[in-house]
Amino acid sequence: MPKYARLNERTGGEGTEAWQILFRAWQDKLAGKKPIIMAVGDPDFNTPQPIIEAAKRALDEGHTHYAQIPGIPELREAVAREMMRVSGFSESEYSLKPENIMVMQGTQNAIFSASMVILEEGDEVIVLDPCYITYDAVWSINGASIVRVAMPRESGFRPQAEAIAAAVTDRTKAIVMTNPNNPTGVVMTREEVEAIAAIARKHDLWVISDEVYATQTFGAPHVSIAGLPGMKERTITCGSLSKAQAMTGWRIGWLSGPEEFIANCEKLAIAMHYGVAPFIQKAAIEALGNSLSEIGRMLELYRNRCNVVLEHLSNTPGLTVIEPEGAMYVLVDVTGTGLTSGEFSRKLYDAEEVAVLDAKPFGEPANGCIRIAFTISEQELAEGCERIRRFAMSLAA
Numbered sequence: 001m002p003k004y005a006r007l008n009e010r011t012g013g014e015g016t017e018a019w020q021i022l023f024r025a026w027q028d029k030l031a032g033k034k035p036i037i038m039a040v041g042d043p044d045f046n047t048p049q050p051i052i053e054a055a056k057r058a059l060d061e062g063h064t065h066y067a068q069i070p071g072i073p074e075l076r077e078a079v080a081r082e083m084m085r086v087s088g089f090s091e092s093e094y095s096l097k098p099e100n101i102m103v104m105q106g107t108q109n110a111i112f113s114a115s116m117v118i119l120e121e122g123d124e125v126i127v128l129d130p131c132y133i134t135y136d137a138v139w140s141i142n143g144a145s146i147v148r149v150a151m152p153r154e155s156g157f158r159p160q161a162e163a164i165a166a167a168v169t170d171r172t173k174a175i176v177m178t179n180p181n182n183p184t185g186v187v188m189t190r191e192e193v194e195a196i197a198a199i200a201r202k203h204d205l206w207v208i209s210d211e212v213y214a215t216q217t218f219g220a221p222h223v224s225i226a227g228l229p230g231m232k233e234r235t236i237t238c239g240s241l242s243k244a245q246a247m248t249g250w251r252i253g254w255l256s257g258p259e260e261f262i263a264n265c266e267k268l269a270i271a272m273h274y275g276v277a278p279f280i281q282k283a284a285i286e287a288l289g290n291s292l293s294e295i296g297r298m299l300e301l302y303r304n305r306c307n308v309v310l311e312h313l314s315n316t317p318g319l320t321v322i323e324p325e326g327a328m329y330v331l332v333d334v335t336g337t338g339l340t341s342g343e344f345s346r347k348l349y350d351a352e353e354v355a356v357l358d359a360k361p362f363g364e365p366a367n368g369c370i371r372i373a374f375t376i377s378e379q380e381l382a383e384g385c386e387r388i389r390r391f392a393m394s395l396a397a
Contacts, residue, residue, distance in 0.1 A: 071103025185324020
């Protein structure tokens with residue numbers, strides 16, 4: 001039999017296995033069962049109708065051919081404007097041009113492209129832990145070594161500047177941060193972001209900042225690290241409309257960075273996907289223009305849903321609920337039940353047909369926690385949480 005590339009070994013592991021409960025729930029749903037799925041960050045909202053109509057118009061107008069590979073100029077300009085709007089800085093402090101933007105097929109494609117452009121065999125990349133499940137595959141795909149630096153549970157899952165600085169070696173190429181964080185919901189303070197920036201400047205490092213949840217904070221202000229002095233030329237920022245505008249299936253996101261970095265991403269895109277469908281880009285222009293107010297409307301709904309989870313699971317024997325500052329997830333420490341987080345999630349599904357994610361694959365600091373996505377209706381969330389509460393109480397009994 002012909003052989004596969006050894007590169008495939010870098011794209012599997014514990015992170016991909018974490019999704020098995022979700023896949024099982026999807027299969028059960030297709031079979032006619034009614035599981036409650038609280039395991040995936042895919043909003044149940046429909047994409048706002050004006051955005052859908054913009055895509056239809058674009059199709060009718062013939063926008064079905066190749067588009068400019070880095071993105072339609074109008075969309076690149078809209079993305080630059082939106083990134084400045086949510087950055088936490090004034091336009092005089094943080095200014096982006098369309099040339100600093102590359103339109104991508106979602107944030108996953110964006111971070112993969114960043115990895116391919118800046119990392120190579122022998123490099124080390126510091127990843128703040130816990131982090132998104134696919135990071136292991138993305139940042140090691142070219143042979144770089146991942147150095148996980150814990151954001152400990154004891155600190156509230158917050159970044160520790162001393163630990164980050166201690167992890168830097170002469171092989172370190174980049175620091176990867178997610179702000180707001182998935183799965184913890186932590187929103188970094190300006191002081192925390194400044195401390196990371198100081199390390200990057202001192203050691204001449206790249207910073208890759210995944211800011212897909214930048215518009216989804218529940219009071220704590222978002223601060224983009226690229227806006228700090230001396231950081232724009234060394235920061236790669238990733239974002240998308242997937243969560244903020246319920247556009248996960250559209251696969252539309254972006255990268256921002258220095259013009260030379262964007263030019264290298266364009267060369268990679270020629271070999272990889274040859275650009276994003278123009279009718280989807282037209283829809284994104286609408287999302288970042290006339291439909292921008294939808295972001296605030298959805299944020300309020302997320303805030304209400306988060307409160308449903310907190311209200312139903314607080315004071316449950318064996319469970320410790322960790323209130324998020326942003327994103328769309330709640331971590332729940334289940335170690336008080338006597339089960340591991342993996343055991344809890346599997347046995348919960350067997351007993352109650354509620355799918356949650358074991359948070360251990362996100363990183364060791366999240367070991368012992370489950371991640372609940374509040375991406376379903378308040379009524380269904382309440383029912384799911386009551387099932388979780390019932391299961392936890394049966395363990396206590």
